[in-house]
Structure formats: C-alpha cells, structure tokens
Amino acid sequence: MKPALTTVNATGKHSASVIFFHGSGDTGSNVMEWVRFLIGRNLEYPHIKIIYPTAPKQKYTPLDGELSNVWFDRKSVNIAASESKKSMSQCYDAVNQLIDEEVASGIPLNRIIVGGFSMGGTLALHTGYHLRRSLAGVFAHSSFLNRGSVVYDSLANGKAESFPELRMYHGERDTLVPKDWGLETFENLTKLGVKGTFHPLRNTLHELKTASITDLQQWIHEKLPPLENHVQNKL
Numbered sequence: 001m002k003p004a005l006t007t008v009n010a011t012g013k014h015s016a017s018v019i020f021f022h023g024s025g026d027t028g029s030n031v032m033e034w035v036r037f038l039i040g041r042n043l044e045y046p047h048i049k050i051i052y053p054t055a056p057k058q059k060y061t062p063l064d065g066e067l068s069n070v071w072f073d074r075k076s077v078n079i080a081a082s083e084s085k086k087s088m089s090q091c092y093d094a095v096n097q098l099i100d101e102e103v104a105s106g107i108p109l110n111r112i113i114v115g116g117f118s119m120g121g122t123l124a125l126h127t128g129y130h131l132r133r134s135l136a137g138v139f140a141h142s143s144f145l146n147r148g149s150v151v152y153d154s155l156a157n158g159k160a161e162s163f164p165e166l167r168m169y170h171g172e173r174d175t176l177v178p179k180d181w182g183l184e185t186f187e188n189l190t191k192l193g194v195k196g197t198f199h200p201l202r203n204t205l206h207e208l209k210t211a212s213i214t215d216l217q218q219w220i221h222e223k224l225p226p227l228e229n230h231v232q233n234k235l
Contacts, residue, residue, distance in 0.1 A: 002056075002094060002097060003028070003054050003056065004028065004053070005028065005051055005052070005053050006027075006028040006029040006032050006052040006053075006054070007049060007050065007052070008032065008042045008043065008044050008049070008050040008052075009049050010045060010048055010049050012046035013047055014047060014049050014105075014107070015047045015227045016049070016107060016111040016112065016136075016224035017050075017051060017102045017107050017111065017113075018049070018112070018113045018114075018115070018220055019051045019053065019098060019099070019102075019112070019114045019115070019124075020032075020050060020115055020116060020117075021053065021055075021071060021116030021117070021119075021120030021121070021123045022053075022054065022069070022120050023116070023121075023142075024060065024062075024069075024070045024071075024118060024119040025060075025063075025069055025070065026117075027054040028052030028053050028054040029052065029054070031117065031120075032050075032052045035208065035213055038208060038209065038210045038213050039214060039217070043213070043217060043220075045221065045224075046226065047224075047226045048221075048224055051098070053094075053098060054069060055069045055070055056069070056094075057069055058070060058073065058087075059073065061073055061076070062074065062075075062077055070119060071120065071122075071123045072087040072090070072123070073087040074087070074146075077176065077177070079144055079145075079146060079147055079181045079184065079185075080147055081146055082148055083146050083150060088126065091123065091126075092126070092131055095123065095126075095127050095131065096131060096132075099114075109132060109135055109136075110135070111136060111224060112135050112136055113136050113138070113220060113223060113224060114127045114128055114132075114135060114139075115137075115139030115140060115141070115167075116143070117141045117142060117143070118141070118142050118143055119143070120143070121139070121141050121142065121143025121168075122140070122143045122145060124139065124140055124143075125138060125140055125145055125151055125185070125189075126145075126149075126150075126151055128163070128164040128166075129151050129154065129155055129163060129164070129189065130150060130151045130154040130155075133158070133163055133164065136164060136165075136223050136224055137164050137165045137166070137167065137219075137220075138164045138165070138166050138196075139166070139167040139168070140166070140167075140168045140182075140185075141169045141170070141212060141216075142169065142174055142176075142177050142182065142207070142208075143170075143177065143182060143185070144177055144182050144184070144185045145188070147184075152188060152189075155192040155193065155194070156192055163195070164194075165195055165223065166189060166194050166195070167196055167197055167199070167216065167219055168186050168196065168197070168198045169199045169201055169209075169212040169215075169216075170182035170183070170198070170200055171200075171201045171204030171205050171206060171207060171209075172200050172202055172203070173203060173204060173205050174204065174206045175205070175206070176205075177206060179200060182198070183198060183200075186198040199212065199215065
C-alpha cells in the first residue's frame with residue numbers, strides 16, 4: 001500500500017527532494033508540525049521539496065499485534081533482535097516507489113536525501129546503504145540498526161566508490177533507544193566505508209530538538225545547494 005504524503009513544496013524551481021520518515025505510531029503530518037513547532041516555521045527551501053510520508057497501518061508485535069502506523073514489524077525494540085525480512089521487503093517496495101516518483105519528475109538520485117526519526121531513521125539507513133546508494137545523503141535521529149542487519153551484509157558484500165554521507169543525532173538521555181545503540185550503529189557503518197558525523201544531544205530524551213533540526217536544515221542546504229543555472233536565472 002502506498003504511503004499517504006504530506007508535502008512542503010519548494011517555493012521556487014524544484015531541483016531536489018528530502019524524504020523524512022516518521023517514527024513508529026506517528027504520521028508524516030505530525031512530524032511536519034513537530035518540526036514547525038521546534039524551529040518556528042516549516043522546513044522549507046526555494047528549491048527543495050520536503051516529503052513526509054505516513055506508513056500504512058499494520059500489526060505491530062511490540063504493541064501485542066495492535067494496528068499502528070509503522071514502516072515495518074519487529075520482534076522487539078532491541079538492538080539484539082533480528083530483523084523481519086518479510087516485513088522489511090514489503091516496506092522497501094513502498095520506499096522505492098517514493099524515490100522512483102521523484103526521479104520520474106526529473107530529480108536525480110544524487111539530489112535526494114532520505115532521513116527520519118527513530119524507526120524512520122532506521123528505514124532511512126536501509127534505504128541509503130542497502131537499496132539506493134547513489135542518494136545525496138542520509139540522516140537518522142534517535143535511530144539504530146539491529147546487530148545482524150542486512151544493511152551491514154549489503155555494505156560488506158557490495159561495491160561502491162562512495163556512499164551517501166551520514167548525519168546521525170541521538171539524545172544522551174534517550175531510554176527508549178539508548179544512545180549507545182545509535183553510536184554502535186554509526187561506528188559499524190563507518191567501519192564499512194560510510195562517512196559522516198554522529199551528534200550526541202545533551203539533556204535530550206527520545207525526541208527531536210531545535211538544535212538538531214536547525215543543524216539538519218543547514219546540512220540539507222549544503223548537500224543540496226541550488227543549481228547554478230537556477231541561481232543565474234534570478235540575476
């Protein structure tokens with residue numbers, strides 16, 4: 001099933017896109033509002049479209065099988081748990097469709113960033129380092145990969161001259177997804193050739209923060225600058 005989309009369109013000529021995946025039980029529109037609350041405005045650019053998809057409801061094992069807006073099912077929220085390959089595969093189809101639609105509209109892979117919060121960040125890591133390694137970048141906020149993740153196997157066995165740059169953020173007081181899980185994930189990825197930065201957030205629980213979103217906003221602009229011909233047209 002295709003995710004519902006909440007979109008903040010580019011205010012000018014659209015030449016790049018960001019896909020921001022929400023955490024478990026949330027929606028794309030809620031994440032957009034959360035970001036707006038933290039920085040006082042939408043995450044918005046003259047040339048970049050921001051897409052906030054909402055995962056279709058499915059049974060979620062950590063909630064005793066209740067229906068929830070989650071990207072994939074998992075046995076438990078634990079770094080030592082195994083991934084559900086069947087559930088991840090179904091999720092990949094939806095993600096690939098989202099990206100393919102952007103490419104079909106004229107946006108190349110190297111002008112697309114994927115990222116997300118919590119489960120959404122995990123999905124972004126799968127997307128950038130397992131499915132689509134030609135993307136411009138990946139960000140993950142309060143997220144982790146399971147120790148036996150297919151992402152690690154994919155990176156170890158795959159060939160690529162370079163991978164999307166990674167930016168990770170994690171609250172030092174996060175008790176739902178401990179910072180050590182995020183740091184372990186980052187270190188494992190860097191050992192496999194991924195380049196990026198890990199940003200611990202002081203006095204921060206399992207949450208987005210104004211400081212991290214402000215930093216993310218600048219990083220997105222650096223990774224996806226306006227195209228020169230679009231700038232010249234304004235002169």
